[in-house]
Amino acid sequence: MDAWWQCEVPYPFVPQGILDATDSVRASLPNKYCDPKIAADLFEQVIDEFLLCDDLGLNVLAVEHHAGINSLLGANPVLLGILARQTRQVRILSLGTLISLRQDPVRAAEEYATADVISRGRLEIGFVKSGGSEMASNNANPVNNIERYWEAIDLITKALSHHEGPFSWEGKHYTHRHVNIWPRPWQQPHPRLWSATGDPDTAAEVGRRGMVHVLILRGPEGTRRAYAAHRQARAEAGLPKVTTDNFAYAAFVYVGDTDEEGLRVGGKLLWFLHTSLKSAPQYSRFLPGTVPPHLAPQVYRTVPTSGTATLSANQNAARLTSITAAQAQAQGILFAGNPDTVYRQIMEFYDKVGGFGHLSLVGRSGFMTHAESEKGIRLFAREVLPRLREIKPVTVD
Amino acid sequence: MGSSTAERLSVRGIDLEVTRRGAGPPALLLHGLQNVDPRARFLDLLGRHAEIIAPSHPGFGGSPRPADFETVYDLVRLYLEVLESLPYDTVTLIGLSFGGWLAAEIAVACGHRLDRLVLVNALGIKISDRETPDILDVFNTSPAEVRRRTWHDPSRWAPDHDAMSDEELVVRARNWDALCLYGWHPYMYNPRLKRWLGRIGVPTLVLWGASDGVVTPAYGRAYSGLIPGSRFQLIEGAGHHPEIEQAEAFVDAVARFLER
Numbered sequence: 001m002d003a004w005w006q007c008e009v010p011y012p013f014v015p016q017g018i019l020d021a022t023d024s025v026r027a028s029l030p031n032k033y034c035d036p037k038i039a040a041d042l043f044e045q046v047i048d049e050f051l052l053c054d055d056l057g058l059n060v061l062a063v064e065h066h067a068g069i070n071s072l073l074g075a076n077p078v079l080l081g082i083l084a085r086q087t088r089q090v091r092i093l094s095l096g097t098l099i100s101l102r103q104d105p106v107r108a109a110e111e112y113a114t115a116d117v118i119s120r121g122r123l124e125i126g127f128v129k130s131g132g133s134e135m136a137s138n139n140a141n142p143v144n145n146i147e148r149y150w151e152a153i154d155l156i157t158k159a160l161s162h163h164e165g166p167f168s169w170e171g172k173h174y175t176h177r178h179v180n181i182w183p184r185p186w187q188q189p190h191p192r193l194w195s196a197t198g199d200p201d202t203a204a205e206v207g208r209r210g211m212v213h214v215l216i217l218r219g220p221e222g223t224r225r226a227y228a229a230h231r232q233a234r235a236e237a238g239l240p241k242v243t244t245d246n247f248a249y250a251a252f253v254y255v256g257d258t259d260e261e262g263l264r265v266g267g268k269l270l271w272f273l274h275t276s277l278k279s280a281p282q283y284s285r286f287l288p289g290t291v292p293p294h295l296a297p298q299v300y301r302t303v304p305t306s307g308t309a310t311l312s313a314n315q316n317a318a319r320l321t322s323i324t325a326a327q328a329q330a331q332g333i334l335f336a337g338n339p340d341t342v343y344r345q346i347m348e349f350y351d352k353v354g355g356f357g358h359l360s361l362v363g364r365s366g367f368m369t370h371a372e373s374e375k376g377i378r379l380f381a382r383e384v385l386p387r388l389r390e391i392k393p394v395t396v397d
Numbered sequence: 398m399g400s401s402t403a404e405r406l407s408v409r410g411i412d413l414e415v416t417r418r419g420a421g422p423p424a425l426l427l428h429g430l431q432n433v434d435p436r437a438r439f440l441d442l443l444g445r446h447a448e449i450i451a452p453s454h455p456g457f458g459g460s461p462r463p464a465d466f467e468t469v470y471d472l473v474r475l476y477l478e479v480l481e482s483l484p485y486d487t488v489t490l491i492g493l494s495f496g497g498w499l500a501a502e503i504a505v506a507c508g509h510r511l512d513r514l515v516l517v518n519a520l521g522i523k524i525s526d527r528e529t530p531d532i533l534d535v536f537n538t539s540p541a542e543v544r545r546r547t548w549h550d551p552s553r554w555a556p557d558h559d560a561m562s563d564e565e566l567v568v569r570a571r572n573w574d575a576l577c578l579y580g581w582h583p584y585m586y587n588p589r590l591k592r593w594l595g596r597i598g599v600p601t602l603v604l605w606g607a608s609d610g611v612v613t614p615a616y617g618r619a620y621s622g623l624i625p626g627s628r629f630q631l632i633e634g635a636g637h638h639p640e641i642e643q644a645e646a647f648v649d650a651v652a653r654f655l656e657r
Contacts, residue, residue, distance in 0.1 A: 023539060136537045141581040143574050144467070281540055288536060288577035296570035297563040 001357055001388040004093055005053045005377060006061035006250075007046045007364040008071040010276055013038055019069070024280035026068030027133035039072055045370040047082060049363075052374055054087035056381035061093040061360055064128070066101075066137040070276035074137075077111040084119035092119055095126030095194060095214065095360070099156070100148040101138035106169075106176050108152070109159035113185040121186035126194035126214065127153055129202065131290060133283035143289035146202065148173045153193070155179075160190035194248070198226050204233030207242075214248035214360065217320070219331045220352040223249060227354055231396060243393035248358035249349065252334040252365070255379040259337040265376065266336030267325035271366025277321050339383030346388070357393050403435065403459060406452060408478045411466070413452040414459035419444020422512065422655065423485045426451040427476065429494025429518070429638070430535070431572050432458030439644040446652040447489065452479065454496075456575025458568055467578050469587065473502045480510045487512040489655060494518050494611070494637060495580060501624075502590060504597045514601040515651055516620065518609050518637050520585040522594070524619045532585045533611040536577055546610025549636040594623040601627035602654040606635035606642065628654075 014025075014033045022029055050060045062079045065071035073079060076097050083092045092115070097108050116123040129149055135142040151171050158167065159179050166180040185191060194212040197203055206213045207230030215223040227247050234242065254266030285291065285299045320333075328334035332352070335345040346359060361380065364373040403414040416433050418440045424447040426433065432453040433440070443449055454472055456462030466475075476499060480488065489512050492500025497519020504514045524531050535543050544555045558566060601624045605617035614631055621629035630650055635642040 027537075139582065141577065142536075143578040143581070282537055286540055286573070288574045291570070293567045293570035293574065296566045300558040300561075300566045300569065302559055 001244075001359060001391040002059060002091075003380070003385055003388055004059040004061040004091075004248075004358060004360045005050070005363045005380075006063055006095075006360060007049060007373070008063050008065060008272070008362070009042055009046050009073050010272065010365050011039065011042065011069045011072055012271060012275070012366050014069055019275065019278070022278075024068075024133065024283060025276055025278045026070060027066075027136045027283055028280065029068060031067075034072070042072065045373075046364065047079075047086065049370070049373050049377060050083055051086055052377055053381070054090045056378065056385075057090060058377065058381045058385060059091045059093065060087060061095050061126075063095055064098050066098075066134050068133065068276065070272065077108075077115070080111070080115045080123075081118065084115040084123065087119070087122070089122075091122050091124055093124040093126050093194065093360075095196060096128050098130040098134055098138070099127050099152040100130055100145045101134060101140045102152065104176065105152040105155045105174055106159050106179050106181065109156040110181045112156070112191065113160060113181055113183055116185040116187055116191050117183045119186075121191075123185075123187070123191045124194060124212075125156075125191050126196065126212075128196045132287060133279050135287065136283055141289075142287050144173070145289060150205065153195075157190060157193070160185050161188075196250075198222050200225065200229040203227075203229035206230055207233040207246075208237050208239065210234075210239070210242065210246070212246055212248055212358065214250060214358070216250040216360075217252075217333050217362075218249075219333060220349060223332075224353040227356070227396075241395050241397070243357065243395050244355040245357035245393040247353075247356035247396075248360060249353070249356050250360035250362060251332065251349075252328065252336070253342065253346075253359070253361035253363060253380065254334075254336045254376045255339055255342050255384060256336075256376070257338065257379070259341050262337035262341065263325055263329075265368065265372050266334060268368040268372075269334065269336075269362060269365045270323065270325060270328060272362070273320040273323055273328075275366070339379060342380070343384050343387050346384075350391075354396055355394060357391075359388065403453075406479070406482075408475060408482055411455060411463060411475060412461055413455070413479075415453075416440065416449070416451040418449045418451075419447055421445075421447040422489060423448045423450060423483065424489040424491055424655075425476070425479065425483070427490070427492045427496030427499050428453065428457070429496050430576055431569065432460075437641060437644075439640040439648055442644055442648040443651060446648070446655055450483070450488075454499075454575065454579075456578065457572045462575060469499065469502070469579050472499055472579065473506065476503055477507050480507060486510075489513045489515065491515040491651070492517065492519055493640060495520050495576065495585065497521060498585065498587070498590075501594065501597070501620075502587065504599065504601075505590070505593045508596065508598050511599045513655065514597065514599050514624075515604065515654065516601065517604045517639060517647075518606055518612055518617065519603070519620060520580075520612060521587060522591045522620060522623070523583075523586050523588060524591075524616055530584070531612060531616050534584060535611070536581070543611075547637045549606065549608035549634050549642050554638070554642050591623060594620075595625060597624045597627075600654075600657070602650070603627055603629045604639060604647065604650055605629065605631055606637055606639040607631045607633045608636045611637040 064076035066074040203226040252269040256262030453460040497516040498521025603621035632639040
């Protein structure tokens with residue numbers, strides 16, 4: 001198993017009174033509450049943490065989110081460029097440019113190819129469907145988001161792998177008559193592709209395409225279902241079986257010297273759920289295209305009627321805002337404790353979902369300090385990562 | 398909003414739910430942010446003066462949306478086709494809000510099939526400078542603020558989701574998605590439409606709810622000013638939906654215009 005460390009570079013330093021008074025800590029919170037001097041310190045610390053990962057052989061992962069306290073990484077390719085140059089040995093996963101928000105996927109392909117070359121072939125390219133407040137922040141139509149997602153991936157894949165001069169793309173959402181990027185990527189035909197999704201339809205397409213399929217904070221049930229949809233779609237399409245290397249899971253992870261320390265410091269990661277998910281209804285339950293119309297009765301009413309429909313991403317978010325550390329551990333969202341405990345929790349989750357080959361560590365959030373973050377990285381890399389490396393990819397039925 | 402009482406209309410393989418009411422000179426009514434509720438009082442009142450034909454746009458109400466049908470261009474072509482298919486040489490075209498945008502586009506393109514044009518709190522053009530939005534962003538604004546700016550008397554007229562049936566809520570969600578698909582970008586206007594409004598040659602009435610905070614009366618006056626010979630009239634005590642909040646005054650104004 002491989003492991004990937006990430007930090008979304010959240011900005012927790014907005015006064016609580018402001019956060020309580022606003023209806024949304026994303027998209028609409030004025031940026032006067034973000035002090036660029038504090039932001040600079042945060043970036044410096046987090047980039048140092050990424051470089052520590054590089055020293056210790058722990059892969060790194062760069063996310064993208066826009067305009068909120070949850071993350072200052074709106075410009076994902078900028079961080080990607082820094083990591084491509086400043087790290088020297090580990091692999092770098094972009095997870096990812098929120099591709100359906102970008103006007104021109106060809107430009108994104110140029111950025112990926114450049115980062116792959118600078119890093120001499122250490123880049124992996126992950127795509128995230130996006131949604132919610134990101135749509136407002138990027139002027140992106142939420143209704144046909146998923147169509148743009150796949151078309152952009154198709155165009156980027158061709159731009160990265162086509163080497164015989166300009167080609168033309170006149171698709172439904174993107175037109176670019178003269179695509180010929182320089183440099184071409186280091187890795188041939190292109191860096192490995194990942195996709196983050198929990199819904200069955202998208203999971204099936206991820207499976208047919210053979211992308212690495214990552215689930216984020218979904219817990220064992222949702223994760224197992226998504227992996228199963230991935231495998232079933234491949235079987236139905238007559239495609240070969242895949243190994244656990246096609247599957248990834250992202251959770252909050254913190255390793256301390258003791259269980260007490262692991263849980264106490266790891267519990268700070270839940271700030272992300274408790275504080276940074278607050279999103280106004282226009283960016284969540286009333287966002288067009290977010291909920292299939294037949295589920296509207298459960299979503300539109302102020303007091304939802306009883307129903308057993310699958311939890312939407314928004315409902316999932318609502319459930320997470322009040323979660324305790326113990327609940328988060330029980331639900332496979334938080335792996336925290338001493339090295340043995342963390343390893344055991346990871347492997348229990350592994351068994352519940354049918355195995356996965358990549359663990360993404362949401363490793364610093366909220367008010368966790370730089371020192372705490374670095375200690376957790378060191379302990380994970382020294383005590384847990386070698387054991388995970390022993391787990392080889394296996395074919396999954 | 399229920400589809401049970403509605404008739405169907407098929408144009409070039411596109412199936413439309415249609416609400417029909419009344420008798421008299423024919424009037425094609427293009428709805429706004431929501432499809433026309435067959436129970437709406439203004440339908441019965443206006444039906445005393447005209448034969449109303451009110452389709453639900455594809456994706457709205459009980460009209461399916463073909464998968465490749467997703468722009469205002471498609472809607473305008475569809476309604477040009479509907480005009481061709483109706484058994485009348487000319488009709489009065491009434492456009493509410495988003496449907497007012499469609500009506501203005503159709504009147505520019507095909508004036509010879511129109512008898513008269515009525516625009517009601519219409520969207521569709523850009524008036525102010527680049528940093529002043531003319532049209533309230535209903536998708537990126539809090540629902541409470543949208544409600545406040547949509548209605549003169551929200552406590553009386555704004556829809557209450559808790560009181561609606563499942564079927565009605567499903568229709569609202571379909572309407573919301575379709576509206577977003579058609580109108581997201583550029584937001585609820587066509588940058589090219591304004592320069593062609595001068596082509597409209599039919600008698601035109603521009604009606605506006607005086608309390609509208611979605612598109613203000615000042616926008617309506619400017620809109621009217623771009624259409625040769627058009628008459629602008631405010632309806633007091635109404636917001637974005639004068640046909641609902643002031644059904645009598647709305648129908649009086651339309652009826653007088655039709656009789657002129």
